[in-house]
Amino acid sequence: MTGDARDAEFLREAIRLAREKMEAGLGGPFGALVVRDGTVLSRGWNQVTSARDPTAHAEITAIRAACQALGHFELRGCVIYTSCEPCPMCLGAIYWARPARVVYASTRHDAAAIGFDDEFIYREVPLPPAERTLAFVHLPSEEARAVFRAWQEKPDKVRY
Amino acid sequence: MTGDARDAEFLREAIRLAREKMEAGLGGPFGALVVRDGTVLSRGWNQVTSARDPTAHAEITAIRAACQALGHFELRGCVIYTSCEPCPMCLGAIYWARPARVVYASTRHDAAAIGFDDEFIYREVPLPPAERTLAFVHLPSEEARAVFRAWQEKPDKVRY
Numbered sequence: 001m002t003g004d005a006r007d008a009e010f011l012r013e014a015i016r017l018a019r020e021k022m023e024a025g026l027g028g029p030f031g032a033l034v035v036r037d038g039t040v041l042s043r044g045w046n047q048v049t050s051a052r053d054p055t056a057h058a059e060i061t062a063i064r065a066a067c068q069a070l071g072h073f074e075l076r077g078c079v080i081y082t083s084c085e086p087c088p089m090c091l092g093a094i095y096w097a098r099p100a101r102v103v104y105a106s107t108r109h110d111a112a113a114i115g116f117d118d119e120f121i122y123r124e125v126p127l128p129p130a131e132r133t134l135a136f137v138h139l140p141s142e143e144a145r146a147v148f149r150a151w152q153e154k155p156d157k158v159r160y
Numbered sequence: 161m162t163g164d165a166r167d168a169e170f171l172r173e174a175i176r177l178a179r180e181k182m183e184a185g186l187g188g189p190f191g192a193l194v195v196r197d198g199t200v201l202s203r204g205w206n207q208v209t210s211a212r213d214p215t216a217h218a219e220i221t222a223i224r225a226a227c228q229a230l231g232h233f234e235l236r237g238c239v240i241y242t243s244c245e246p247c248p249m250c251l252g253a254i255y256w257a258r259p260a261r262v263v264y265a266s267t268r269h270d271a272a273a274i275g276f277d278d279e280f281i282y283r284e285v286p287l288p289p290a291e292r293t294l295a296f297v298h299l300p301s302e303e304a305r306a307v308f309r310a311w312q313e314k315p316d317k318v319r320y
Contacts (some may be wrong), residue, residue: 128194144265
């Protein structure tokens with residue numbers, strides 16, 4: 001089977017998960033898979049309302065489970081399949097996890113059309129903090145700067 | 161004590177947590193608090209390398225713990241204090257959690273100066289998926305569209 005055919009197959013599994021878990025009442029209609037070398041490392045689905053956790057999006061739960069399976073905080077060489085374009089939170093998580101690729105089906109605009117805030121949050125992220133809809137207060141701190149200096153000088157730090 | 165003085169006090173506690181947990185070897189130099197009506201609901205700190213979880217930033221862990229404490233997936237009326245400006249992942253999580261305000265000390269530029277990718281990810285988020293450094297593949301799917309329609313028509317859905 002070609003790479004493209006396998007992409008479609010894994011994406012279909014993420015979409016199937018989205019439907020199954022939504023129908024089970026666990027959360028919004030989103031599913032995700034983390035795959036490495038053609039093997040599924042983890043499956044995730046939206047659990048925001050059932051787990052009472054606003055961070056429990058499909059991609060976040062799949063990334064966390066894949067990292068537990070690998071015993072590492074990165075997913076180098078992995079592919080993330082998600083039934084919908086990641087929201088900014090999940091996009092940030094994906095960058096931190098450093099997979100090789102992301103494959104998605106629906107878009108942020110499709111998500112907005114059924115009532116999700118993804119598109120709104122995408123508009124807020126690039127704004128200077130003081131210009132956002134949500135109130136951001138900046139209180140610069142010499143103590144905070146000192147903690148960053150301590151990190152720089154820490155000899156046994158684990159970078160990520 | 162004035163509101164501003166309390167802001168400085170809670171922020172100092174977030175910075176203190178950042179230092180303490182970094183020195184304990186748990187992760188990067190970041191701490192956060194969720195506060196409601198002057199009461200601390202939760203404390204979070206970076207646990208990426210110790211928990212092997214790329215999503216375990218200070219704000220994410222604080223938000224998850226506060227939601228567990230409240231038994232709800234939103235943090236309406238709460239204030240999030242964080243030792244550093246949130247990265248895009250944490251910013252997205254904050255929007256989904258819907259607190260009243262965010263108070264922060266160091267900035268994304270300070271974080272970049274000590275080796276963290278926050279500023280890089282901020283530049284990537286607004287780009288069209290096909291123009292990002294990370295490979296994004298869009299495979300539109302009629303099955304995915306059908307799942308979104310099923311969500312719209314679901315009579316007992318819990319919105320978030």
